[in-house]
Amino acid sequence: MKPVKKGQNVELKIEKLAFGGRGVARINGYVLFINDVVPGQTVTARVIKTRSSFAEAKLIDVKEKSDIETNPRCKYFYHCGGCKHQNIKYDAQLEILRAQVGDVYRRVGNIDGIPIENVLASPKTFRYRNKMEFAFSNRRWKIGSEDDESLDFALGLRAPNNYYKAIDINDCLIAPEESGIILKVVKDFCLSEGLEAYDQKSHKGLLRHLVVRKGYKTNEIMVNLIINTKDKSWIDTFEKLARKLAESIANLKSFILSFYTGLAGIADFEEYYVLLGKDFIEEKIFDLTFRISPRSFFQTNSLMVETLYQKAIELGELKAKDVVWDLYCGTGSISLCVARHVSRVYGFEIVKEAIIDAKTNAEVNKISNVEFIECNLDRFFRTNKSFLKEVPHPDVLILDPPRAGMHPKLVTDVAKISPRKIVYISCNPATQARDIKALIEHGEYTVGKIQPVDMFPHTPHVEVITTLSKKL
Numbered sequence: 116m117k118p119v120k121k122g123q124n125v126e127l128k129i130e131k132l133a134f135g136g137r138g139v140a141r142i143n144g145y146v147l148f149i150n151d152v153v154p155g156q157t158v159t160a161r162v163i164k165t166r167s168s169f170a171e172a173k174l175i176d177v178k179e180k181s182d183i184e185t186n187p188r189c190k191y192f193y194h195c196g197g198c199k200h201q202n203i204k205y206d207a208q209l210e211i212l213r214a215q216v217g218d219v220y221r222r223v224g225n226i227d228g229i230p231i232e233n234v235l236a237s238p239k240t241f242r243y244r245n246k247m248e249f250a251f252s253n254r255r256w257k258i259g260s261e262d263d264e265s266l267d268f269a270l271g272l273r274a275p276n277n278y279y280k281a282i283d284i285n286d287c288l289i290a291p292e293e294s295g296i297i298l299k300v301v302k303d304f305c306l307s308e309g310l311e312a313y314d315q316k317s318h319k320g321l322l323r324h325l326v327v328r329k330g331y332k333t334n335e336i337m338v339n340l341i342i343n344t345k346d347k348s349w350i351d352t353f354e355k356l357a358r359k360l361a362e363s364i365a366n367l368k369s370f371i372l373s374f375y376t377g378l379a380g381i382a383d384f385e386e387y388y389v390l391l392g393k394d395f396i397e398e399k400i401f402d403l404t405f406r407i408s409p410r411s412f413f414q415t416n417s418l419m420v421e422t423l424y425q426k427a428i429e430l431g432e433l434k435a436k437d438v439v440w441d442l443y444c445g446t447g448s449i450s451l452c453v454a455r456h457v458s459r460v461y462g463f464e465i466v467k468e469a470i471i472d473a474k475t476n477a478e479v480n481k482i483s484n485v486e487f488i489e490c491n492l493d494r495f496f497r498t499n500k501s502f503l504k505e506v507p508h509p510d511v512l513i514l515d516p517p518r519a520g521m522h523p524k525l526v527t528d529v530a531k532i533s534p535r536k537i538v539y540i541s542c543n544p545a546t547q548a549r550d551i552k553a554l555i556e557h558g559e560y561t562v563g564k565i566q567p568v569d570m571f572p573h574t575p576h577v578e579v580i581t582t583l584s585k586k587l
Contacts, residue, residue, distance in 0.1 A: 118142045119162045119170055126178065129156045134215045134545065136199035136575035140172075147172050151193070153203055154211070155181030183207035188241070189288045194258040196275035198289060198573035209234040209569060212577045216544050216567050224548030226555075232566045235426065237419050240572035245329050245398070245417045247290040248382045249298065251305075251312040251322035252281035268312050270302045270325065278380060279315045289573065291329040293336055296363050301325055301340070304356045313343050315380050321349075323375060324382040328407060330398035331417040337369040337396045339409050341384055345374050350388055357391040368392045371409050384409070395472075400424065403451055403480045410468045412445040416570040423540070423568050423578060424452045430564050430582045431511050431538045433457050440509040440534070442492055442525075443516045447473030447485065449540075453513070454485050461506060462487045463495070493522040496532065509534040520546030523553065530557035537583040542570070544579050551581060559585050 119125055119142060127140035129152045138152035140160075146169040149160050157179035160172035187193075187201040200208045213234050220226040237243060253267045256274035271284035286295035305312075305322060313320040326339040338360060340353060350372060357370035370391035373384030387394070387409055395406040398413065400420055407413050414420040427449070433439070437457040441450040444462030446469050454460045462485065464470050470489040477485050496503065512534040514521065520543065521529075529537070537560065541547035544567075554560050563582035570578040 117165055117167070117170070118145050119147070119165060121162055121165055123162045124175065125160055125162060125172065127158050127160055127172070129154050129158065129181070131214065132200075132211050132575070134219050134575070145170070149174055150199075152177075153181040153184045154207075155183060191258065191272075191282060191284055191287075194256070194274075194282055195272055195284075197272060197287075199575050201573040205236070205240055205572065208572070209236055212567055212569065215575075216565065216577060216579055219544045220548045220565065223545050224552040226548060226552065226562060229562050229565055232564060234567040234569050234577065235419075235422055237416060237569045237572045239418055241288045242290070242292050243416050243418055243572060244289050245291070245331060245413065246415060247287060247294060247327045249287075249325040249327070250281045250380075250382075251320075251324065252279070253312040253314045253320055254280040256280040256282045258282055268302075268306060270298060270305075270312070270322075291327060291336070293329070293364055293366070294327055297325075297327055297336075297338060297360065300360050300363050301338075301356065304359060308352065318343075318378055326382050326409075328396060329417075330396050330407065332399040333397045334366050335368040335396035335398075336364055336366050337371065337407070337409070338367065339371040339373055339382075339384075339387070341373040341375050341382055343376060345376060345385070347388075350390065354390050361391060368396050369394060373409065400448060400452060403476075405446060405448055405451075405476050406472055406479065407446070408468060408472055410466070411472050412466075412469060413448065414570065419568065419570050420448070423570065423580070424449060426566055426568065427513070427538050427540060427580050428453060428456060430566065430580055431513070431536060433511060437510040438507040439511045439513060440532075441513045441515075442529075443514065444473060444487065445469050445515070447476050447487060449513060449515060450485050450487070451476060451480060451482055454482050457511075458484065459507060460485045461509075463490055463492055465489070465491050492525050494524070496528040497524070503532070508532075511536045511538065513538045513540070514550075515540040516546075516550075518543040518546065521550045526550055526553045527557070530554055530559060533559060533585065535585055539581045539583065540578065541581075542576060542578050544577065547579055547581060551583065554583060561586055 255269040269281040269283035311320040324341040373387040450462040560583040
C-alpha cells in the first residue's frame, strides 16, 4: 500500500538528486521525487502524483537548509528551470554529478566496480556558454507581482513545462556578457516597429528565435534572428536593427536574418541572409582556428573544450602511427585537434554544412592528414562495404554522438570494425551507458576510464568521456 496520497502534505528529508536534477526522498522506502530542492534539506511538500513505486511532490516550504545550499545569483532562478543547481555550492555540484554518472552506469549499463573519476571543473561557472537560443512568444510567463502576464510580447527563455510561453528576461548569467545589451536592443526595436512575436499554437506572428554566439578567445559575436516568413522585403527592416546593434556591440562581427516557416518550435532555418559582416565567426582551440557558421555545432563551453579534448587525447593513448576515425565529427574540431598526434584522421558526419565547415577549418589551419566524409552513419558502413577495404583500419575510434546516442545497428558496425580502442564522448550518460553495454555484450571490449567533465555548470547535465579497450 502506498504511504501517501495525492494532495497530502508531507515532511521530507532530501537524500540526493537523481539524474536530471529532481530531489529524492523516501517514506518507508517509498520514493518521492521533488523539484527545486537541495540534498540535506528538510522540506514540506504536497504530493501531486502517485504511482505504484514512486510519487511526485511539489515544494511548499524549506524547513531546514542544507550545508551545501547557497543563494542563487540569477533573479529568474525560481522561474526558468535551466540552472537547476545554481542554489548548490559548486564543489557539491561536482560531487552530485559524479554520483549521478555512477548511478546511471549501474542502472542503465549494468556497469559497476569501475571508479568514476572526479569531475573536471569549469574555470568559469557563469558567462561560459558560447551559444544561447532565446525565444520570442506572444504568451508571456508571469514571474512576479510586477510582471504582467497579459502582455503579448516576450523575449527570453521557454517557460518550464509550458512550451507555448516564454519568460521575458533582460539577461542570462550563463550566456555571453553581451546578451543583456543584445536582448534590450532587439526587444526595444521590435516593439517600436510593432512586430509580432510568434504564437506556437496558431503558428502566426513574425519573430521566432534570437540566437547569440560568441568566440571567447576571439571576442567575436554573431546574432542570428529567425523570423516566420520567406518574404525578403523584411530584409530592409532588419538591416536597421543590425546597424543599431553594431552601435551598441563593438565586437558584433555577424548579423544573420534567417527564414523558417516550419511548424517545429526549434531555432532552425531554411535560408539566411547576411545583413552585417560575414556569415561566420571564429573561435580558437589550442592554437587552431575554427569557423562557426549559423548552423555549426560547437562545444557549448569554449573555456572547457580544451580540457575535454586534451583528456580525450590522453585517454585515447594515441600513437604517432595510429589511424583515427572520428564518428559524428561535426565541424571537425576533435579531428583537427587529434591530427597532430597521429598519422591519419577520418571524420564522418551527416550534416552537409558541417562537413563544408570541417574542410574549411582544415584548410585554414593547414592540416592535410584529415579527410572528412559526408554520410549517414546509421547505415554507411553496411551499404559502403568497399570503403572498409579502401581506407586504413582505425586503431582508435572516437564517438561523439547527439544526446540520443548511437543507432543500434551502428553499435554492431563499430564492434565489427573492432578498433584497438574506443573513446566515447557524450553529453548524455544514459544513452552512453546503454551503447557501451551493447558494445560489451558483443564480447570484445572492457571499460577503462569513466571521466566526467563539467561543460555545463549549474545545470544537471554533464559530459562524460569513457574508454573501451579490446580484450587481450
